[in-house]
Amino acid sequence: MRRLAELSGLVAPVLLLALVGVVGTFTSRSVQFQFRFALVMAAIVIALYVFVGSSGVVSFGHVSFVAVGGFAAGLTTVPEALKLSLSPDLFPVIASAEVGNAASLAIAAAVGGVFALIVGVPLMRLSGLSAGIATFAVLVITNNVLRNWEAIGPGARTLSLVPETTSFLQATVGVIAVAALAFLYQRSRWGRVLRASSDDPAAAQGAGVDIYRQRLLAFALSGALAGFAGGLLVHLLGSITTQQVYLDLAFLTLAMLVIGGFRSLWGAVVGALLVSGINSLLLTAERGLDLGIGEVTVPTGTRLVTLGAVMALILLFRPTGVTGGRELTLR
Amino acid sequence: MKDAAPEARRRPGESLRAGGVSRSFEGVHALDGVTLELHRHEVVGLIGPNGAGKTTLVNIVTGFDFPDEGDVELAGEEITSWPPHRRARNGLARTYQHGRLFGGLSVRENVEVAALGVGAGPREARRRADELLGLLGLDAREHASAAVLPHGEARKLGVARALATRPRFVLMDEPAAGLSEAEVPGFAEVVRTVRDEHEAGVLLIDHNVGLVLDVCDRVQVLDEGRTLAEGTPTEIRRNIDVTAAYLGGAHA
Numbered sequence: 001m002r003r004l005a006e007l008s009g010l011v012a013p014v015l016l017l018a019l020v021g022v023v024g025t026f027t028s029r030s031v032q033f034q035f036r037f038a039l040v041m042a043a044i045v046i047a048l049y050v051f052v053g054s055s056g057v058v059s060f061g062h063v064s065f066v067a068v069g070g071f072a073a074g075l076t077t078v079p080e081a082l083k084l085s086l087s088p089d090l091f092p093v094i095a096s097a098e099v100g101n102a103a104s105l106a107i108a109a110a111v112g113g114v115f116a117l118i119v120g121v122p123l124m125r126l127s128g129l130s131a132g133i134a135t136f137a138v139l140v141i142t143n144n145v146l147r148n149w150e151a152i153g154p155g156a157r158t159l160s161l162v163p164e165t166t167s168f169l170q171a172t173v174g175v176i177a178v179a180a181l182a183f184l185y186q187r188s189r190w191g192r193v194l195r196a197s198s199d200d201p202a203a204a205q206g207a208g209v210d211i212y213r214q215r216l217l218a219f220a221l222s223g224a225l226a227g228f229a230g231g232l233l234v235h236l237l238g239s240i241t242t243q244q245v246y247l248d249l250a251f252l253t254l255a256m257l258v259i260g261g262f263r264s265l266w267g268a269v270v271g272a273l274l275v276s277g278i279n280s281l282l283l284t285a286e287r288g289l290d291l292g293i294g295e296v297t298v299p300t301g302t303r304l305v306t307l308g309a310v311m312a313l314i315l316l317f318r319p320t321g322v323t324g325g326r327e328l329t330l331r
Numbered sequence: 332m333k334d335a336a337p338e339a340r341r342r343p344g345e346s347l348r349a350g351g352v353s354r355s356f357e358g359v360h361a362l363d364g365v366t367l368e369l370h371r372h373e374v375v376g377l378i379g380p381n382g383a384g385k386t387t388l389v390n391i392v393t394g395f396d397f398p399d400e401g402d403v404e405l406a407g408e409e410i411t412s413w414p415p416h417r418r419a420r421n422g423l424a425r426t427y428q429h430g431r432l433f434g435g436l437s438v439r440e441n442v443e444v445a446a447l448g449v450g451a452g453p454r455e456a457r458r459r460a461d462e463l464l465g466l467l468g469l470d471a472r473e474h475a476s477a478a479v480l481p482h483g484e485a486r487k488l489g490v491a492r493a494l495a496t497r498p499r500f501v502l503m504d505e506p507a508a509g510l511s512e513a514e515v516p517g518f519a520e521v522v523r524t525v526r527d528e529h530e531a532g533v534l535l536i537d538h539n540v541g542l543v544l545d546v547c548d549r550v551q552v553l554d555e556g557r558t559l560a561e562g563t564p565t566e567i568r569r570n571i572d573v574t575a576a577y578l579g580g581a582h583a
């Protein structure tokens with residue numbers, strides 16, 4: 001019974017994600033893309049939540065892990081000749097690597113996790129504001145390295161012709177796998193002691209918790225999940241540029257987490273899906289939305305202005321997010 | 332064994348010792364050459380007026396602060412520069428004057444997390460929580476949020492959480508503050524249980540001098556960062572200096 005009550009925290013997010021996956025398949029082709037995109041966004045936001053929700057430390061840098069995961073999965077599934085035509089200086093090992101869809105996702109997760117681990121070794125010693133700023137620095141550095149170092153990727157050019165394998169099935173199964181891992185982690189002893197340490201770091205240390213080590217573990221796991229989500233993203237879009245996985249995406253995913261509620265898995269899922277919905281709607285409206293009573297067009301930029309405003313209002317009036325930072329459980 | 336003299340309960344090597352500890356904050360001597368020794372199977376009281384340096388000493392012993400001079404030894408090993416989590420994993424636990432509970436967690440989770448923190452498995456953590464919530468009389472509140480506990484229960488939870496790490500030594504910083512007079516004898520019994528059944532050494536800091544004299548095997552009196560007196564509760568009760576410094580002073 002205890003087990004069942006604990007598991008119920010996973011049921012609601014999984015059901016909601018599965019519902020979105022199923023409903024999406026019955027929509028028109030262009031709307032289908034929006035649904036799959038929402039599922040991939042949910043995977044990114046859940047990955048971000050694994051670190052932010054447990055440690056209480058904000059990270060602006062997780063999109064770096066999405067970026068390296070995305071490029072890793074893309075570069076390992078595009079033919080060698082195409083890669084070399086984009087970037088003749090590519091390291092031979094990257095140029096010649098060609099694997100299947102599943103293996104590319106595994107590589108994306110590994111690259112994201114290892115990168116986060118390396119970055120985390122110095123960064124996880126920081127907390128509060130300095131940690132937040134340092135993760136932002138990671139995002140900027142990663143973006144510039146990816147954009148300029150043509151031995152590891154296409155540089156500023158678009159990596160295209162990536163197999164579009166993120167079908168509804170792959171997006172749904174992928175995001176549910178990410179949610180399940182996030183849930184297992186938060187119920188694990190490591191997840192539990194880290195969450196306690198975000199309530200009171202001193203008391204947690206007094207109870208034997210090595211906060212640095214626990215944060216590093218969460219950061220690496222979170223980086224691996226973000227890398228995996230980056231793999232899903234590149235296989236959804238079929239192409240990727242460094243600017244697609246930079247500031248806009250960092251802002252959007254952080255807004256999703258804050259709006260949903262950064263303290264619970266349910267909050268991460270609800271935030272990602274809710275904001276994706278609003279986002280798609282506004283995006284359509286910017287191009288002209290037919291409401292049946294006439295077409296409505298909102299000015300370009302309305303989308304980001306609205307998102308920013310919603311995030312600010314949530315922070316002001318409901319800092320725990322629309323879900324109150326709670327899991328939806330039987331209790 | 333309960334009737335044996337404190338000396339007989341001691342085991343060699345099973346001691347916690349702060350030797351010649353001094354600590355200043357911006358030129359003010361909070362501690363000035365204080366030595367404190369605590370053995371397993373004994374309760375030592377640490378009393379003195381506010382500002383005497385009691386909490387500073389606890390902070391230094393548990394690794395939340397570091398001495399300007401002097402050292403800390405645990406079972407003969409020097410641990411002066413160890414971080415708090417390492418000390419906790421080696422059997423040193425404490426409670427806090429201001430509670431410092433995990434406010435986002437339930438009462439039960441507070442206890443379980445402390446057991447997990449020192450490396451116990453989830454099953455063992457549940458077992459310890461069952462036992463300790465019972466010992467402290469918090470069973471009925473196990474699902475309540477720790478953030479909403481009344482003062483007295485919060486202190487008890489602090490003690491339960493410290494004990495969940497299965498310590499060899501527990502430093503209790505004003506654990507009885509917020510307890511009603513009627514609850515004090517029950518709490519004294521808890522302290523004896525920790526000594527006799529959990530086989531831990533207890534350092535008890537409290538302003539309730541009656542409780543301290545009643546439950547402690549030895550008492551050390553601090554004033555202005557120095558040891559003013561130490562001895563058995565009977566000796567301390569007779570000590571006139573102490574009366575002047577503490578018992579006669581305002582119960583601030």
